Amino acid sequence: MGKNKRKRGHTKHVFVQKKYRDALFRRIFNEKPVLLELYNALNQTDYDDADELIFYTIDDVIYLGYKNDVSFIVRGTLNLYEHQSTLNPNMPIRGLIYFGKQYESYIKQNNLNIYGKKLLSLPFPQFVIFYNGVEPLEDDKDYMELHLSDAFEYVGSNHLTTDAAPRQPVVTTDMPVSDIDVPDSAAQNTSSPISTRPCLECTARVYNINYGHNQELMARCRTLEEYSILIGRISSKVRTGIPLEQAADTAVQECIRDGILQDFLIKHRSEVVGMLLEEFDMDEYIKMERRDSYEDGHEDGLAMGLAEGKRLEQLHIIHNMFQENIPAQSCAKLLDKDVTFISKVYSLCQAHPDWSDEDLYHALKEKWISL
Secondary structure, X not given: OOOOOOHHHHHHOHHHHHOHHHHXXXXXXXOHHHHHHHHHHHHOOOOOOHHXXXXXXXXXXXXXXXXXXXXXXXXXXXXXXXXXXXXXXXXXXXXXXXXXXXXXXXXXXXXOOOOOOOOOOOOEEEEEEEEOOOOOOHHHOOEEEEEHHHHOOOOOOOOOOOOOOOOOOEEEOOOOOOOOOOOOHHHHOOOOOHHHOOOOOOEEEEEEOOOOOOHHHHHHOHHHHHHHHHHHHHHHHHHOOOOHHHHHHHHHHHHHHOOOOHXXXXXXXXXXXXXXXXXXXXXXXXXXXXXXXXXHHHHHHHHHOXXXXXXXXXXXXXXXXXXXXXOHHHHHHHHOOOHHHHHHHHHHHHHOOOOOHHHHHHHHHHOOOOO
16 A cells, blocks of 8 residues: 655654754764764775864754754765654755855865865765664665755746756665766766756765665674664664653663663763653644644545544544654643554554555544544
8 A cells, every 4th residue: 555645744844853863873973983984884995093084063054053963074075974764855955055054164264265266176075864764765775865956946938948857866775975976077068958957966865774774884884783773672662652761771771781882872871861852852743743734634624524634634643653653652642532542543553554644544444443
């Protein structure tokens, strides 16, 4: 059956970036030796001097006040690493904004003259997204690319037209960040219709770091693999109904016992659990979900009747709470619903992860369960 067609609605919410996985990722990879390990794994290099790595983060200039995860310069490359637990097709737009700020800062710091006759030398940009959300990448692949040019509209006029088909996301099993196509000068100087070639591009390279994916990359960066194991254990426990705090604390203890991120977790155990509780804004989540569900439910209500549309709206919220690993008891309390009913919905979601809201609705309707 079809997948939850409303999942795409989450990509427009900035607040989801505050979730624990993002904060924890940033905390773990904020140490130069660990970050250099990750850089080497992505680029298949063997740099061993962590002091060559220079953090290059501009505070509070990105995405409606949110800071980026990790930004740094090493060996002539300007790197932006972001962690995402929700697929967001607008990451190249965000990358464009951030890189613009970065290069502006770099030019000022190095007293470069952009008005001079000499071509400036700028660090080479690399934009990488580490994704470990519930929704799989297309075809459950390990890697995909998002392009800024996919967001551009071509105006249908005599001087701005194109017969080119929209580019589809590039999806492969694995691709090193270093494999970057750089056009030769002859190709760059060849004229082409202005409407077919946008003057801006930004490519976000998305790696699925859910445990079991990108195994070659994980083998080259043990810290990334151990982070993936930790998050997988937390998510697995939350899905069984264990409260977030207990799930996090138990998973941390298990990882320490098993030698997974052992030194980091022993040193920062209370911080890790605290980040889980502080970063996940439950009230904001409910507010956003209800707003989206009202819009979706209104459209569906016109087609299937207002009563059924309202039920589908409520079911949509429950479905997405399940996908965000919110325990059934918490979901029931927040929505003022019977926990038995919520548990039935969660059971269906777990048994049929590919079901859409409509699939769940019809299954519940057949069993005469009232929404």
